[in-house]
Amino acid sequence: MRVSEVCLGAMTFGEETGIGASEEVSKAVYDEYLEQGGNFIDTANIYTLGSSERMLAKFIGANRDDLVVASKYSMTTDAARLNAGGNHRKNLTQALEMSLQRLNTDFIDLYWVHGWDQVTPVGEVMRALDDMVRAGKILHIGISNAPAWYIAEANTLARERNMTPFTAMQLHYSLVERGIEADYFDLAKAHDMAILAWSPLAGGLLTGKFTAPDGSVDLSDSRLKNSPWGGAFLVDERLAIARGVGELAAEMGVSSSQLALAWLLQRPAGPVIPIIGAKKPEQLRENLGCLDIQLSAEQIDRLDALNPLKLGYPHSLLQNDKYQAMIHGDLRGELLRN
DSSP states (O other), X not given: OOOOSSEEEOTTBSSTTSSSBOHHHHHHHHHHXXXXXXXXXXXXXXGGGGHHHHHHHHHHGGXXXXXXXXEEEOSOSOTXXXXXXXXXXXXXXXXXXXXXXXXXXXOEXXXXXXXXXXXXXXXXXXXXXXXXXXXXXXXXXXXXXXXXXXXXXXXXXXXXXXXXXXXXXEEEOSSSOOGGGGTHHHHHHHTTOEEEEESTTGGGGGGTTTBOTTSOBOOTTOHHHHOTTHHHHSSHHHHHHHHHHHHHHHHHTSOHHHHHHHHHHTOTTOOOEEEEXXXXXXXXXXXXXXXXXXXXXXXXXXXXXXXXXXXXXXXXXXXXXXXXXXXXXGGHHHHHHO
């Protein structure tokens, strides 16, 4: 299955949750994405209380075969109902059927486990997903917001039992949040999985719209203002990252958003597909300009230095030359060369 370098996030299609756009504006964003050559759209059963999926059904119409549509399940759709959320088979069955109805389609190209529920046995999750693949209702499966060890266990189990493995991971990743680099790139390579980045602009922090030249912070008209994790982003350390991105972007004659997205697209450890949401077509058009930027090694190093990766144990120990010498003796250099 072939997808665009950038995925269109449809979380803001609909106004029910207070952070989205009208159907008319959402259609304009959708049309702009297709006009720019995009074919990969990401939504979820809970986005704008189901309106996102319903709008997409209207927008896609007879164009279904040309698009790769992804949706998700796991988050509760009714806090008063015990089985209205979670990774288990019952919720999967009911959530998938409702998404298929709202999307007006017979199948979903990529179906995500939206988040690990920490309860359902991994065998039940993988068997239930595999049954839906074999029934033709899902083509591929992915997982979001789960530990690396759990994903590795799930895929190992799936392959041992001739079930469908996860082919993609959707993870929180940006210049502000680099934690996945410790384990998930190696996991993706080992299990042949793609990585998609949600919140690649850190909820808007990396757009530069919150950081003025005088050092002040502007929260007007911001999703961060009402976000449950907004306060975590708006700390001095992360604001400094945003300002550093803005400074280099100004030198290069590009926008902060374009530069932050280009950094994601050109990660040396492997390709990353950013999921870009937009409430205006011109905003999407600007962000897609990231595809025209080719960063030099020096520019990548400068961006990396804004938020150096802190690997922690055991990675810091395993990369220590003295520790490696304790294992390999004088052969370490030769082993690395080979």
